[in-house]
Amino acid sequence: MTAGQPRADAAPEVGGRGVRMPRRERREQLLESALGVFVAQGYHAAAMDDIAERAGVSKPVLYQHFPGKLDLYLALLEVAADDVIANCRDALASTQDNRLRVEAAMGVFYSYVADAAGAFRLVFESDLTSEPAVRAQVDRVTSECADLIAAVIHDDTDLPHAESRLLAVSLVGMAQVSARFWLAEHGDTEGGIDLEVASALVSGLAWRGIRGYPLHD
Template sequence: MVTEQFDLDETRPRGVRLPRRERRAQLLAAALEVFVAQGYHAAAMDDIAERAGVSKPVLYQHFPGKLELYLAILDAACDSIIANCREALESTQDNKQRVAAAIDAFYAYVGHDTGAFRLVFESDLTNEPAVRGHVDRVTTECAAMIATVIKEDTGLPASASQLLAVSLVGMAQVSARFWLTEAESGLADLTRDQATALVAGLAWRGIRGYPLND
């Protein structure tokens, strides 16, 4: 299940003083919209301040620079994906359903209307070490959780379980992004549930071939 990360109250007039936490959330929501629409390099702090309805000095009171603001959003986005994956794996003890739930977690996140997934999987700043570290954390932590389940249930070595888990994460996020692109262009004739079931079926047919660990 995908949860809202930010809540921008557009009903407040410019200049209204907000509690620091509420103001930070407002700025993050505005910045998310700008970064998703323009990418990191094209986005300007002026654009973000204008979108949030604040002066640029107010924006700099909360974030010393554009990179720090971007990383704050990226951190929340990564935390959300990882939490969704964990929730999916813990939602059932049936391994077939676990596979489907884990894949659906990626489809649900990619399909969410904030577009935050673009900062994680399609960032134009992956050459920045701090950004690369955040992006890699999604694969590393999600794969680690999945690998634990695979190892316990199949008896495969840790390295083999990890490789299968990384492959599953890659398949989930790449296929989800492809499905969304097709859907946005009007070319997709599969609903999200149908797409998830199709990919989950492919993954399960592969994983179930390994012997269970007695």
């Protein structure tokens, strides 16, 4: 068996076949199963049959909770996007020290990528970017995180809005790409770089880059 196609039906199927369940709880169950399948296979390769099977229900029940495949995907994507944006906001608000802000924000991206559920793949590696609604959510993550960072930069320096925003996007890109590569190369093996070490290293790069700009006051 090749390692390129991780099968998605290895879940324990907590709510087994034919079990009556409250609608709210079942909806959560379906979302969880769908996340697993979308993360493992991507949007196009994921079949509604797979999702239903993994959730331990049949396809009609799935369609009783979600009008279609796209709606299901968007529901998951929106949650994943809100999650990282909120964490980024909290990280920036957690301190007034900009150096610590950089470290905290970097840690948010690394933790997000390291999360076992793998929801970050919906945001950073989506295969449905041709769909405008998906594109909007994906772009929203970088855009809103960058806005939060840009506000800090703009407050503390003399840089105009547009320039602050471009620098903020650069920092977000640095965090996002490096975190994904860290996961791919060192995330699973024990011989690689630890998450905290990697996050601190890249935080250092980011802080050295951003700290030198002229202060506002």
